[in-house]
Amino acid sequence: MTEKLVTIFGGSGFIGRYLVRHLAAQGWRVRVAVRDVPKAWFLKPAGNLGQIALIPCSVTDPAGVAAAVEGADAVVNLVGIMNERGKRTFQAIHVDAATTVAKAAAAAGVKRLIHMSALGADPQSPSKYAVSKDAGEMAVRAAFPGATIIRPSVVFGTEDGFMNTLGWMAQVAPAIVFFTNTNPHAPQGGGSKFQPVYVGDVVEAMAQALTGEAHAGKIYELAGPKVYDMRALAHIVNKETGRRRMIWGLPYPVAEIAAMFLQFLPKPLLTPDQVKLLKLGNVATGRRPGLAVFGITPTTLEVVVPTYLKRFRGVQQTKKLRLQAR
Numbered sequence: 001m002t003e004k005l006v007t008i009f010g011g012s013g014f015i016g017r018y019l020v021r022h023l024a025a026q027g028w029r030v031r032v033a034v035r036d037v038p039k040a041w042f043l044k045p046a047g048n049l050g051q052i053a054l055i056p057c058s059v060t061d062p063a064g065v066a067a068a069v070e071g072a073d074a075v076v077n078l079v080g081i082m083n084e085r086g087k088r089t090f091q092a093i094h095v096d097a098a099t100t101v102a103k104a105a106a107a108a109g110v111k112r113l114i115h116m117s118a119l120g121a122d123p124q125s126p127s128k129y130a131v132s133k134d135a136g137e138m139a140v141r142a143a144f145p146g147a148t149i150i151r152p153s154v155v156f157g158t159e160d161g162f163m164n165t166l167g168w169m170a171q172v173a174p175a176i177v178f179f180t181n182t183n184p185h186a187p188q189g190g191g192s193k194f195q196p197v198y199v200g201d202v203v204e205a206m207a208q209a210l211t212g213e214a215h216a217g218k219i220y221e222l223a224g225p226k227v228y229d230m231r232a233l234a235h236i237v238n239k240e241t242g243r244r245r246m247i248w249g250l251p252y253p254v255a256e257i258a259a260m261f262l263q264f265l266p267k268p269l270l271t272p273d274q275v276k277l278l279k280l281g282n283v284a285t286g287r288r289p290g291l292a293v294f295g296i297t298p299t300t301l302e303v304v305v306p307t308y309l310k311r312f313r314g315v316q317q318t319k320k321l322r323l324q325a326r
């Protein structure tokens with residue numbers, strides 16, 4: 001058992017909660033830097049008494065970040081946003097705040113830094129999100145050359161945003177909608193391609209990257225074992241929710257118009273920048289090492305999603321399952 005201390009920014013989010021539990025189980029002392037401490041109390045039972053400490057801190061506050069990394073052996077920055085609002089711009093969170101964390105880690109003599117980027121980070125991308133993720137990587141590496149950069153594809157797991165949104169659509173809408181550039185009935189018209197990766201595999205890779213010096217300064221692309229187009233994912237959602245919804249392929253201009261309105265919801269369902277990301281898809285380039293380097297066999301989507309998409313089944317469906325189980 002190690003007594004090392006890791007500071008995690010964004011530890012209360014979807015990926016963060018898995019990382020906190022994983023590292024606590026490995027014996028790390030975990031300091032979770034969060035904006036809203038009571039919102040993160042649910043993390044406490046993941047460790048022994050005193051093993052997980054929650055401290056109030058925003059990554060946009062350099063003094064708070066410096067205090068949060070003091071005495072830490074390792075730091076992980078998972079903070080990221082999918083849409084901009086007010087001062088919470090991609091530049092502010094993905095670049096400026098990431099630089100603050102990296103500089104503070106370097107100044108505090110932290111040995112290992114892991115920075116969470118995203119597959120598709122690219123200075124030439126039409127998406128501001130992807131451009132900011134690339135700029136964040138460069139800024140972090142300038143401030144902390146030994147930082148390990150993780151670029152996951154879309155991540156799936158019980159609390160994910162991606163598969164749960166499709167599941168919710170199957171529950172409340174007459175059809176599961178996807179967007180495509182070509183005839184949706186043609187074999188190639190299934191929309192953009194994705195290579196979803198399991199959250200458990202992502203945190204296992206990060207845990208290994210925290211301890212192995214060999215991972216310093218490296219960039220990893222973490223992707224799942226299979227590539228799916230949007231239509232294939234919609235079929236999986238239909239099957240696992242037992243809903244038999246129609247599956248509609250709509251042209252991208254419909255998404256662009258919808259995003260103009262949906263971006264103003266308190267929790268935006270779709271933004272114009274997300275439409276640009278959707279168009280690009282999210283598949284590993286193969287130019288960077290991936291899960292294999294960590295000896296991880298990627299978990300298949302079909303094995304995990306039934307465990308949580310079942311919450312979108314109809315009442316009768318659940319009853320049928322209960323009766324079958326008797």
Ligand SMILES: NC(=O)c1ccc[n+]([C@@H]2O[C@H](COP(=O)([O-])OP(=O)(O)OC[C@H]3O[C@@H](n4cnc5c(N)ncnc54)[C@H](OP(=O)(O)O)[C@@H]3O)[C@@H](O)[C@H]2O)c1
Nearest residue numbers: 010012013014015016035058059078079080118153154155
């Ligand atoms: N999920 C995916 O499919 C996916 C794919 C590729 C890359 N990524 C990247 O992976 C990282 C984590 O993703 P996720 O899905 O776990 O995101 P998430 O669930 O939205 O979690 C983000 C975390 O960041 C925290 N945060 C936001 N603003 C903050 C601030 N100013 N100061 C301190 N903490 C702040 C949030 O805490 P609050 O509760 O305070 O808001 C939350 O704990 C992100 O960088 C994301 O871009 C995710």
